Amino acid sequence: MKRWSGLTGLVAGALALAACDGMMTGGVTAPNLDIPDVEAGDLSEATMIDVTRTLSSDEFEGRMPGTAGEEKTVALLTERFEAAGLKPGNGDSWVQKVPLVEITGKNFAPLTITNGETDLVYDFGSEWVGVTYREDAQTQLANSEMVFVGYGINAPERDWNDYEGVDVTGKTVIVLVNDPDWETDGLEGTFNGKAMTFYGRWTYKYEEAARQGAAGVLIVHDTEPASYGWNVVESSWQGPQAYPQRGENAPTFTTMNGWVQKEVAREVLAAAGQDLDALTAAAKTAEFEAVELGMNASTSFENDIRTFESQNVIGVLPGSEAPEEYVLHTAHWDHLGRCTPAPDGDDICNGAVDNATGTAALVALAEAHAKAGPARRSLVFLAVTAEESGLLGAYYYASNPVFPLDQTVGGINMDAFQVAGPAKDVTVVGPGKSQLDAFMNAALEADDRVATPNPKPEAGYYYRSDHFAFAKQGVPMLYIDGGEDLIDGGTEAGAAVAADYTENRYHGPKDEFNEEWDWAGVMADLQLFYRIGRSMAMSTSWPNWNEGDEFKATRDESCASSEAGC
Numbered sequence: 001m002k003r004w005s006g007l008t009g010l011v012a013g014a015l016a017l018a019a020c021d022g023m024m025t026g027g028v029t030a031p032n033l034d035i036p037d038v039e040a041g042d043l044s045e046a047t048m049i050d051v052t053r054t055l056s057s058d059e060f061e062g063r064m065p066g067t068a069g070e071e072k073t074v075a076l077l078t079e080r081f082e083a084a085g086l087k088p089g090n091g092d093s094w095v096q097k098v099p100l101v102e103i104t105g106k107n108f109a110p111l112t113i114t115n116g117e118t119d120l121v122y123d124f125g126s127e128w129v130g131v132t133y134r135e136d137a138q139t140q141l142a143n144s145e146m147v148f149v150g151y152g153i154n155a156p157e158r159d160w161n162d163y164e165g166v167d168v169t170g171k172t173v174i175v176l177v178n179d180p181d182w183e184t185d186g187l188e189g190t191f192n193g194k195a196m197t198f199y200g201r202w203t204y205k206y207e208e209a210a211r212q213g214a215a216g217v218l219i220v221h222d223t224e225p226a227s228y229g230w231n232v233v234e235s236s237w238q239g240p241q242a243y244p245q246r247g248e249n250a251p252t253f254t255t256m257n258g259w260v261q262k263e264v265a266r267e268v269l270a271a272a273g274q275d276l277d278a279l280t281a282a283a284k285t286a287e288f289e290a291v292e293l294g295m296n297a298s299t300s301f302e303n304d305i306r307t308f309e310s311q312n313v314i315g316v317l318p319g320s321e322a323p324e325e326y327v328l329h330t331a332h333w334d335h336l337g338r339c340t341p342a343p344d345g346d347d348i349c350n351g352a353v354d355n356a357t358g359t360a361a362l363v364a365l366a367e368a369h370a371k372a373g374p375a376r377r378s379l380v381f382l383a384v385t386a387e388e389s390g391l392l393g394a395y396y397y398a399s400n401p402v403f404p405l406d407q408t409v410g411g412i413n414m415d416a417f418q419v420a421g422p423a424k425d426v427t428v429v430g431p432g433k434s435q436l437d438a439f440m441n442a443a444l445e446a447d448d449r450v451a452t453p454n455p456k457p458e459a460g461y462y463y464r465s466d467h468f469a470f471a472k473q474g475v476p477m478l479y480i481d482g483g484e485d486l487i488d489g490g491t492e493a494g495a496a497v498a499a500d501y502t503e504n505r506y507h508g509p510k511d512e513f514n515e516e517w518d519w520a521g522v523m524a525d526l527q528l529f530y531r532i533g534r535s536m537a538m539s540t541s542w543p544n545w546n547e548g549d550e551f552k553a554t555r556d557e558s559c560a561s562s563e564a565g566c
Contacts, residue, residue: 032541033435033438033439033539033541033543034539034540034541035438035439035442035535035539035541036535036538036539037442037446037535038446038531038534038535038538039372040446040527040530040531041365041368041369041371041372041527041530041531041534042367042368042371042372043364043365043367043368043523043526043527043530044364044367044368045519045523047080047360047363047364047367048357048360048361048364048519048522048523048526049519050360051076051080051356051359051360051363051364052352052356052357052359052360052513053513054076055073055076055333055351055352055356055359055360056350056351056352056356056511056512056513057350057513058348058350059072060072060073060350061337061338061348062335062336062337062338062339062348062349062350062351063333063334063335063337063351063356064240064334064335064336064337064338065100065102065242065308065310065334065385065386065389066100066102066240066242066306066308066310067337069337070310070311070334070385073333073334073359074094074095074311074313074333077094077313077333077359077362077363077383078094078095078313080363080366081094081313081315081363081366081381082094082315084315084363084366084367084370085317085366085367085370085371086315086316086317086366086370086381087315087316087317087318088314088315088316089314089315089316089380089381089382089402089403090314090402094313094314094315095311095312095313095314096311096312096314096396096397096400096402097309097310097311098309098310098311098312098385098386098392098393098396099244099245099307099309100242100243100244100245100307100308100309100310100385100386100389100392101135101242101243101244101245101246101305101306101307101308102240102241102242102243102305102306102307102308103131103132103133103135103240103241103243103303103304103305104239104240104241104303104304104305104306105130105131105132105139105238105241105301105302105303106301106302106303106304107301107302108124108125108130108299108300108301109124109298109299109300109301110122110123110124110299111124111127111128111130111258111260111297111298111299112297112298112299113146113268113271113295113296113297113298114295114296114298115271115272115294115295115296118271120267120268120271122260122264124301125234125238125340126234126261127260127261127264128218128258128259128260128261128264129233129234129237129238129258129259130216130218130237130256130257130258130259130299130301131237131241131256131257131258132253132254132255132256132257132301132303133206133243133253133254133257134253134255135246135303135305136303137302137303137305138300138301138302138303139255139256139300139301139302139303140255140299140300141172141215141216141255141256141297141298141299141300142298142300143296143297143298144170144171144172144215144216144296144297144298145170145171145172145292145293145295145296146171146172146173146174146268146272146292146293146295146296146297147166147168147171147172147173147174147290147291147292147293148173148174148269148274148279148290148291148293149162149163149166149168149173149174149175149209149290150162150175150176150180150279150282150283150288150290151175151176151178151179151180151199151200151205151283152173152175152176152205152208152209152217153179153180153191153199153204153205153208154208154211154212155199158190158191159286160180160190160286162283162288162290163208163212163290164289164290165289165290166289166290166292167213168209168212168213168214168290169212169213169214170213170214170215171214171215171216172214172215172216172217172218172256172297173209173212173214173216173217173218174218174220174260174265174268174269174293175205175209175217175218175219175220176219176220176222176225176280176283177200177202177219177220177221177222177225177226178196178200178225178226178458178460179191179196179197179199179200180283180284180285181193181194181284182194182196182200182225182458183225183458187457190286192457194457194458195457195458195460196457196458196459196460196463197460198460198463200225200458200460201460201463201464202219203390205217205219206254206257207251209254209257210251210252210253210254211251211252213252214254215254215255215256216254216255216256216257216258216297217254217256217257217258218258218259218260218265218297219258219259219260220259220260220262220265220276221233221259221260221261221262222262225458225459226459227456227458227459227461228502228506228507229502229503230261231503231507231508232506232507233259234340235336235339235340235349235507235508236336236339236388236507237258237259238339238340239336239337239338239339240337241389242310242386242389242392243389243390243392244392244395244396245307256299262276268293268295269293271295272293272294272295273294274291274293279291310334310385310386310392310393311385312382312383312384312385312393312396312397313333313382313383314380314381314382314383314402315366315380315381316378316379316380316381316403317366317369317370317374317375317378317379317381318374318378319374319375319376319377319378319379319537320373320374320375320376321376321377322376322377322378323377323378324378324407324564324565325377325378325407325409325565326377326378326379326380326403326407326408326409327375327377327378327379327380327408327409327410327411327533327536327537328380328382328408328409328410328411328412328470328475328477329362329365329379329380329381329382329411329412329414329529329533330382330383330384330394330411330412330413330414330466330467330470331355331358331359331361331362331382331383331384331413331414331415331466332355332358332359332383332384332385332386332387332388332393332394332415332465332466333355333359333383333384333385334351334355334384334385334386334387334388334389334393335349335350335351335354335355335356335388336349336351336388336507337349339507339508339509340508340509341509342508342509342510346509346510347509348509349507349508349509349511350509350511350512350513351511352511352512352513352514353416353417353419353501353505353506353511354415354416354506354507354511355387355414355415355416356513357414357416357417357419357522358414358415358416358417359383361414361417361522361526361529362381362382362383362414363381364526365381365526365529365530365533366379366381368530369530369533369534369537372534375534375537375538376537376538376539376540377409377536377537377538377539378403378537379533379537380403380408382397384397384466387415387465387466391465391466391468391469393466394466394467394468394469394470395469397469398469398470398472398473398475399473404562404564404565405470405473405474405475405558406558406559406561406562406564406565406566407562407564407565407566408470408475408565409476409536409537409539409542409543409566410434410436410475410476410477410478410536410543411467411470411475411476411477411478412467412477412478412479412480412529412532412533413465413466413467413477413478413479414529415465415466415479416481417482417521417522417525417526418481418482418483418497418521418522418525419514419517419518419519419521419522420482420486420493420494420497420518420521421486421487421488421518421520421521422486422487422488422518422520422521422524423482423483423484423485423486423487423494423521423524424449424450424483424485424486424487425449425450425451425452425483425484425485426444426449426450426451426452426480426481426482426483426525426528427451427452427453427454427455427480427481427482427483427484428440428451428452428453428454428479428480428481429454429461429462429479429480429481430454430461430462430479431451431453431454432546433462433476433545433546433549433551434476434477434478434543434544434545434546434549435476435541435543435544435545435546436476436477436478436532436536436543437478438543439532439535439536439539439543440478440480440528440532442531442535443528443531443532443535444528446531447524447527447528447531449483449524449528452483452484452485455484461479462479465479467479471551472551472554473554473558474545474551474552474554474555474556474557474558475555476543476544476545476551476555478532480525480528480529482521482522482525483521483525486521542559542565542566544556544559544566
């Protein structure tokens with residue numbers, strides 16, 4: 001689940017990006033970086049429209065990995081990459097195989113919570129959702145003792161452990177979404193204040209609960225700290241779910257991972273003699289202690305299991321002088337396939353905005369760079385699979401890179417373009433993290449645009465899309481969204497468009513192509529991405545993460561051991 005521009009709230013004014021090695025926020029100069037000027041790219045709006053329309057048509061069935069929709073998507077991208085002038089990116093092949101397992105839950109029993117006297121029964125979908133990561137035909141959570149563990153964080157480097165003093169082996173933990181200081185006004189605090197850390201992501205919470213030996217996890221959904229409504233959870237966590245195939249040394253998984261509505265959690269805690277608001281307040285302090293609830297959780301469901309290989313699609317435009325140095329462009333081609341039907345019965349989640357637009361952008365950028373001729377470095381265009389299942393295609397590539405990561409200069413990720421007309425700005429997700437900001441600033445100045453901050457740093461958007469898989473491996477990555485300040489209507493119009501998309505289309509059947517879309521803003525953003533990528537590919541510099549960033553140590557270690565790259 002990722003961000004579409006301007007989910008809630010807007011921040012006015014230009015962004016003052018964190019300085020690094022003397023870089024200027026105007027972006028023209030950075031004493032230790034070579035940032036070449038580049039001409040505007042010859043970008044095709046017709047390509048953007050055609051590829052987006054085709055990928056999001058009902059014929060592609062929502063582009064679920066492992067379906068006929070994937071076959072059609074891979075064939076289209078291979079054809080368009082080759083026509084654009086790219087070379088196959090994986091030796092003689094256009095694809096990288098990604099081994100996955102698909103688990104489809106069915107015949108869900110209600111979630112039953114009892115203390116021997118009171119039975120609380122909740123319906124699947126409307127009140128709770130759950131999946132298993134285990135390849136078992138039957139999943140059963142039977143009379144599992146329940147423990148409230150606050151935010152479910154174990155972070156020794158921050159002197160924080162919500163699991164201290166409690167044994168949750170075989171039990172079901174109730175966990176709050178986000179991290180403890182998400183409501184802070186500023187960006188200072190144990191968990192970066194308002195800005196979410198990785199500890200706030202649901203992926204981390206499930207992983208940590210499994211490490212602690214828990215049998216089940218129920219995250220309490222709350223729209224504001226989650227940054228999306230229950231409709232998104234209900235749609236995304238039903239139907240086929242793809243995961244990496246388990247190897248011989250696979251980590252231990254919980255029996256069941258799920259979510260509950262906030263009011264469900266409130267009722268369960270009340271039955272246990274506890275108050276959700278009081279426990280939430282207590283969980284915001286390092287002195288918090290987990291609470292045994294004296295309640296047991298039970299549910300069961302069956303699973304259809306299918307192992308298969310999905311595919312990342314890779315094309316490359318070889319460099320003229322430094323072909324073994326690589327600049328990466330990423331976007332995910334997948335979406336949710338068939339999902340919870342709309343009132344009219346439509347059950348295809350077409351994913352037009354998310355992320356047919358980003359996939360189309362790979363094709364349009366490939367065409368433009370090929371027209372301009374080879375850059376100094378090689379340009380890589382990577383369409384990854386299974387982002388909606390947890391960035392699986394990106395993680396697989398980052399763990400099994402076709403092009404060595406210590407020879408990868410950096411990259412740009414594109415996920416869900418705004419189609420509401422041109423904006424004066426762009427939204428930077430994770431500003432001030434790396435020296436790539438200098439390349440971005442130069443491109444912004446060339447296009448006479450400005451950057452505004454991510455309006456909801458507490459939502460942790462930097463950890464929600466494919467660039468994060470590469471960042472964890474040390475590769476500097478930019479994530480830039482459409483702007484908040486529309487030329488026609490300003491920030492008020494931008495907020496209205498974003499709210500309409502989030503409430504009515506995001507991760508639902510109505511994220512469909514619209515022939516009336518205004519593509520001017522998309523093309524302006526695409527021009528920015530072209531300038532950034534081209535400048536990085538013409539440069540001789542190796543931009544790094546800024547001092548103090550969580551990914552810098554990994555990059556430094558990678559560079560220290562490299563002879564050919566950074």
